[in-house]
Amino acid sequence: MAETSTVARPYAKAAFEYARDHGALDDWAGWLGKLSQVVASHDVQKLLSSPRLTTERKVTLVIEVADANVDDAARRFLATLGEKGRLSTLPAIAEQFERMRAEHEQRVDVTVVSAFALDDKQQQKLAGALKKRLNREISITTQVDPKLLGGVILRAGDTVIDGSVRGRLSRLSEALTA
Structure with missing residues (x-):
């Protein structure tokens, strides 16, 4: 099927x-x-x-x-x-x-996963930066994952940007073992 x-x-x-x-x-x-x-x-x-x-x-x-x-x-x-x-x-x-x-409304739904809860000011600053970069309205949903240690992971559609400490450590580990 x-x-x-x-x-x-x-x-x-x-x-x-x-x-x-x-x-x-x-x-x-x-x-x-x-x-x-x-x-x-x-x-x-x-x-x-x-x-x-x-x-x-x-x-x-x-x-x-x-x-x-x-x-x-x-x-x-x-x-x-x-x-x-x-x-x-x-x-x-x-x-x-x-x-x-x-797409029609020129809006991007972004999920932000962070190690700690983001306050309104941080969310607005992040939304402003994303709006400027993507040239679209931004709708943010936040999630907290303490395992990230720090930083954020951004998910917008099929795009994932891993700026977390855990992600950086993982990439460093892979580079050292390669």
């Missing part, structure tokens, strides 16, 4: 283009996020693979469990996914939708 991201791409693109053209990017991002969390559940995956439930019933169950307020276009989108046996790809669709949305 084709890789999930490959299967999800045309659906994510169609959803994004519809939402963009109808000024509903926030709405679609919201319910796609909710529905993808529900669909990722092991129990829901079992329900979706059941031949006993009709496609319409599967779609209705996912919407009800997610408590998502979806419009008619979204229901048709979900019905299409159900008919094609692709409801389980919703998490990948939501992820790709968010990437397209960030």
Whole structure:
């Protein structure tokens, strides 16, 4: 079977283009996020693979469990996914939708992992430097990992910049043993 991201791409693109053209990017991002969390559940995956439930019933169950307020276009989108046996790809669709949305809004979602919690001033300074370098709006999410010892690791999409002390020590160790 084709890789999930490959299967999800045309659906994510169609959803994004519809939402963009109808000024509903926030709405679609919201319910796609909710529905993808529900669909990722092991129990829901079992329900979706059941031949006993009709496609319409599967779609209705996912919407009800997610408590998502979806419009008619979204229901048709979900019905299409159900008919094609692709409801389980919703998490990948939501992820790709968010990437397209960030690109459209010229925004980069950056995860900053640091040894210690960053205060607001440090986050703003980092966001300012990244905005200047990337020429995009920056949305920062922070995580703390004491194992880093110091410094930070930045993750923006597929790009990872390891400026941590642990990373530097690891690279030094590799250089010395090579």
